[in-house]
Amino acid sequence: xxxxxxxxxxxxxxxxxxxxxxxxxxxxxxxxxxxxxxxxxxxxxxxxxxxxxxxxxxxxxxxxxxxxxxxxxxxxxxxxxxxxxxxxxxxxxxxxxxxxxxxxxxxxxxxxxxxxxxxxxxxxxxxxxxxxxxxxxxxxxxxxxxxxxxxxxxxxxxxxxxxxxxxxxxxxxxxxxxxxxxxxxxxxxxxxxxxxxxxxxxxxxxxx
Amino acid sequence: xxxxxxxxxxxxxxxxxxxxxxxxxxxxxxxxxxxxxxxxxxxxxxxxxxxxxxxxxxxxxxxxxxxxxxxxxxxxxxxxxxxxxxxxxxxxxxxxxxxxxxxxxxxxxxxxxxxxxxxxxxxxxxxxxxxxxxxxxxxxxxxxxxxxxxxxxxxxxxxxxxxxxxxxxxxxxxxxxxxxxxxxxxxxxxxxxxxxxxxxxxxxxxxxxxxxxxxxxxxxxxxxxxxxxxxxxxxxxxxxxxxxxxxxxxxxxxxxxxxxxxxxxxxxxxxxxxxxxxxxxxxxxxxxxxxxxxxxxxxxxxxxxxxxxxxxxxxxxxxxxxxxxxxxxxxxxxxxxxxxxxxxxxxxxxxxxxxxxxxxxxxxxxxxxxxxxxxxxxxxxxxxxxxxxxxxxxxxxxxxxxxxxxxxxxxxxxxxxxxxxxxxxxxxxxxxxxxxxxxxxxxxxxxxxxxxxxxxxxxxxxxxxxxxxxxxxxxxxxxxxxxxxxxxxxxxxxxxxxxxxxxxxxxxxxxxxxxxxxxxxxxxxxxxxxxxxxxxxxxxxxxxxxxxxxxxxxxxxxxxxxxxxxxxxxxxxxxxxxxxxxxxxxxxxxxxxxxxxxxxxxxxxxxxxxxxxxxxxxxxxxxxxxxxxxxxxxxxxxxxxxxxxxxxxxxxxxxxxxxxxxxxxxxxxxxxxxxxxxxxxxxxxxx
Numbered sequence: 001x002x003x004x005x006x007x008x009x010x011x012x013x014x015x016x017x018x019x020x021x022x023x024x025x026x027x028x029x030x031x032x033x034x035x036x037x038x039x040x041x042x043x044x045x046x047x048x049x050x051x052x053x054x055x056x057x058x059x060x061x062x063x064x065x066x067x068x069x070x071x072x073x074x075x076x077x078x079x080x081x082x083x084x085x086x087x088x089x090x091x092x093x094x095x096x097x098x099x100x101x102x103x104x105x106x107x108x109x110x111x112x113x114x115x116x117x118x119x120x121x122x123x124x125x126x127x128x129x130x131x132x133x134x135x136x137x138x139x140x141x142x143x144x145x146x147x148x149x150x151x152x153x154x155x156x157x158x159x160x161x162x163x164x165x166x167x168x169x170x171x172x173x174x175x176x177x178x179x180x181x182x183x184x185x186x187x188x189x190x191x192x193x194x195x196x197x198x199x200x201x202x203x204x205x206x207x208x
Numbered sequence: 209x210x211x212x213x214x215x216x217x218x219x220x221x222x223x224x225x226x227x228x229x230x231x232x233x234x235x236x237x238x239x240x241x242x243x244x245x246x247x248x249x250x251x252x253x254x255x256x257x258x259x260x261x262x263x264x265x266x267x268x269x270x271x272x273x274x275x276x277x278x279x280x281x282x283x284x285x286x287x288x289x290x291x292x293x294x295x296x297x298x299x300x301x302x303x304x305x306x307x308x309x310x311x312x313x314x315x316x317x318x319x320x321x322x323x324x325x326x327x328x329x330x331x332x333x334x335x336x337x338x339x340x341x342x343x344x345x346x347x348x349x350x351x352x353x354x355x356x357x358x359x360x361x362x363x364x365x366x367x368x369x370x371x372x373x374x375x376x377x378x379x380x381x382x383x384x385x386x387x388x389x390x391x392x393x394x395x396x397x398x399x400x401x402x403x404x405x406x407x408x409x410x411x412x413x414x415x416x417x418x419x420x421x422x423x424x425x426x427x428x429x430x431x432x433x434x435x436x437x438x439x440x441x442x443x444x445x446x447x448x449x450x451x452x453x454x455x456x457x458x459x460x461x462x463x464x465x466x467x468x469x470x471x472x473x474x475x476x477x478x479x480x481x482x483x484x485x486x487x488x489x490x491x492x493x494x495x496x497x498x499x500x501x502x503x504x505x506x507x508x509x510x511x512x513x514x515x516x517x518x519x520x521x522x523x524x525x526x527x528x529x530x531x532x533x534x535x536x537x538x539x540x541x542x543x544x545x546x547x548x549x550x551x552x553x554x555x556x557x558x559x560x561x562x563x564x565x566x567x568x569x570x571x572x573x574x575x576x577x578x579x580x581x582x583x584x585x586x587x588x589x590x591x592x593x594x595x596x597x598x599x600x601x602x603x604x605x606x607x608x609x610x611x612x613x614x615x616x617x618x619x620x621x622x623x624x625x626x627x628x629x630x631x632x633x634x635x636x637x638x639x640x641x642x643x644x645x646x647x648x649x650x651x652x653x654x655x656x657x658x659x660x661x662x663x664x665x666x667x668x669x670x671x672x673x674x675x676x677x678x679x680x681x682x683x684x685x686x687x688x689x690x691x692x693x694x695x696x697x698x699x700x701x702x703x704x705x706x707x708x709x710x711x712x713x714x715x716x717x718x719x720x721x722x723x724x725x726x727x728x729x730x731x732x733x734x735x736x737x738x739x740x741x742x743x744x745x746x747x748x749x750x751x752x753x754x755x756x757x758x759x760x761x762x763x764x765x766x767x768x769x770x771x772x773x774x775x776x777x778x779x780x781x782x783x784x785x786x787x788x789x790x791x792x793x794x795x796x797x798x799x800x801x802x803x804x805x806x807x808x809x810x811x812x813x814x815x816x817x818x819x820x821x822x823x824x825x826x827x828x829x830x831x832x833x834x835x836x837x838x839x840x841x842x843x844x845x846x847x848x849x850x851x852x853x854x855x856x857x858x859x860x861x862x863x864x865x866x867x868x869x870x871x872x873x874x875x876x877x878x879x880x881x882x883x884x885x886x887x888x889x890x891x892x893x894x895x
Contacts, residue, residue: 013780014779014780037429043472048475048479057497141482145479167854180853
């Protein structure tokens with residue numbers, strides 16, 4: 001049973017000072033929760049990939065070993081890690097309140113990401129040109145969907161970065177801008193983590 | 209990447225033609241006249257009393273958690289009525305179409321609904337009841353009550369809260385539009401595969417179902433994030449985790465389920481969407497597709513979804529029963545533990561929905577045992593409620609009656625659930641109406657929780673109680689209806705009636721079918737009593753006190769009734785699990801704050817409702833494959849969100865003097881105290 005404390009003369013019934021909530025921490029926590037749900041979207045896709053990569057799902061088409069381009073994937077991994085590193089350096093500049101440093105880090109991160117997407121499009125385009133598009137077999141449907149979902153995340157991140165570049169220039173480091181930059185950093189590392197998992201699970205395990 | 213479509217397609221209108229409007233179907237014409245009349249009355253009333261600016265200023269653009277909650281519940285009740293009418297249609301069809309000699313009307317061979325129409329009716333019934341009726345009502349309750357119970361001013365993200373509401377409304381609107389423009393899905397609320405695939409379902413029905421669910425579930429995910437952050441970050445000082453009211457605990461666990469389960473539905477529907485729109489082969493019958501994958505994904509969401517709906521009802525029972533027993537809740541810690549145990553186990557039982565579909569014996573054993581495990585924490589809860597009532601000072605009001613009924617329904621539904629968890633029994637009654645009766649007992653327990661909550665918290669939101677006499681009539685009509693519909697249904701299930709039948713082959717089932725039809729009549733009566741209860745209570749409006757039931761225990765009863773838009777004039781310091789009961793025991797329940805401090809309030813914004821409209825247009829465009837409409841809507845949403853991110857939107861400050869003045873004249877306040885017209889901070893600075 002909960003013990004009942006008695007009210008005394010010093011009992012404080014109201015707390016007018018309690019109103020201030022740390023908005024950045026609430027927004028960061030909220031974004032963590034969003035990423036949890038996004039991670040579950042990828043979990044669902046990875047599980048579906050596991051189900052749909054048996055020989056039965058190939059329908060006579062190419063399988064993982066023929067589809068993945070492990071060399072291009074390697075360069076893509078380096079590019080995406082470079083992009084994350086660059087954004088992390090932008091975060092260091094954010095701590096110092098250095099507008100130019102943050103902008104530079106973000107622009108370089110965007111450059112790496114664009115190169116990554118170029119590789120990806122080249123990869124998927126090559127498959128489609130060879131008649132191995134997503135409508136060829138259930139396995140290829142899944143492969144394309146997994147890669148494209150990750151790619152969409154990156155495009156969304158690029159758009160976000162573009163908006164942030166304008167907002168940094170216009171507003172400086174206000175609480176809103178800082179909260180968004182922190183969330184964007186989490187998002188960017190999240191999508192890179194997803195890519196590393198794709199590279200390990202789809203590319204490396206598929207090729208060997 | 210090419211999908212073969214049947215019928216015409218034009219760039220401007222997509223697949224939409226005049227033939228999509230079912231003006232030849234007398235049932236739908238009647239429905240349209242009914243819906244149009246109601247809409248005309250509502251719009252006419254608003255215009256006649258010149259309330260459009262008020263509606264826009266105070267409701268459509270609001271970011272106040274209580275008003276958003278009220279709108280959630282309103283949408284839910286409208287959809288509940290629509291789902292109920294679907295139920296009436298199914299029962300009436302079955303009672304008319306029993307046996308080879310049953311007559312046919314309106315072009316049907318038996319009964320009055322042709323198979324394709326009947327299939328749409330049961331698909332709509334399930335989808336609407338679970339996703340667009342019960343889910344919004346529970347989300348609304350959480351919105352209204354959680355911030356009040358934890359002593360917060362609002363949700364953590366008031367703007368996101370409004371976006372969630374309007375996305376849910378967009379989904380519901382698409383379901384309603386499907387009545388009059390095109391068809392709804394005929395592939396059941398679960399989406400039977402590969403029946404829901406394009407070759408077998410070339411119309412727009414499945415697309416309506418798919419996009420409505422998809423859009424609404426984005427709203428649900430946002431709402432889940434919002435409620436979790438609110439509970440974790442915004443509790444009043446002194447409210448440690450084990451002083452959290454149990455309803456808030458259940459909202460926390462339920463939204464953790466929502467946050468983690470809904471993405472799986474998103475994946476399942478997105479893969480189906482890729483099949484239907486891009487010509488992929490996830491769940492198709494050929495080219496390596498695997499429709500068992502869909503069934504697994506769907507139920508990995510679907511079963512946690514059941515507990516997502518059930519747990520808030522448990523929370524309501526846990527609030528109502530102590531209030532009307534004048535005792536603290538028995539076994540608070542075990543209640544919390546049981547809540548999270550149910551939420552956790554809910555993740556490992558999904559395959560019991562398809563024991564008969566070729567599962568390995570080991571898997572069947574695992575999922576069967578896991579399903580039986582759910583009975584343990586649920587039993588703990590039931591006994592906790594009983595022990596709370598034991599030797600309490602009971603007042604049997606309508607909320608209490610609903611809660612007790614909920615426990616009884618939980619018992620019946622739970623015991624039949626235990627039967628179904630045994631694979632040997634499940635193999636015999638799988639897909640029979642025995643299963644239908646079982647899960648209806650569960651969702652009726654949820655409904656009992658909802659009605660209990662609506663009656664219990666109504667005075668807190670609106671400032672007057674609901675009429676008790678009509679409430680009792682509503683209650684009894686509902687209970688008698690439930691018994692008459694679902695007890696015979698258990699029998700029919702054991703007699704071999706499978707579910708989703710538009711024609712029944714056995715004339716011997718007639719007496720039980722007639723009993724069910726009579727039960728539906730009682731349900732109809734209960735709807736009338738419900739409306740009468742609303743009418744009488746609105747007409748009389750006997751003002752209620754802050755602690756409307758006079759035995760309230762938790763923080764929400766410490767606010768004024770109706771709750772001012774700022775909730776608490778000064779944030780309370782919490783000393784006990786049942787703070788108000790503690791203050792009452794110490795003679796402090798009337799204590800007023802001695803000084804006021806300025807409050808920072810968020811400004812209203814029209815962006816969320818516009819996002820909702822655009823989301824509905826986006827969905828409509830995809831359903832009818834009007835690509836330009838979808839593209840423009842999506843682009844507009846993105847542009848809108850980006851533009852809003854450039855608006856500093858800092859809200860406004862309510863000064864201490866203003867709060868004091870409002871607190872002093874609070875007795876004369878309107879139904880829900882209106883906010884003062886104020887400029888946002890950034891514009892004040894600019895002047």
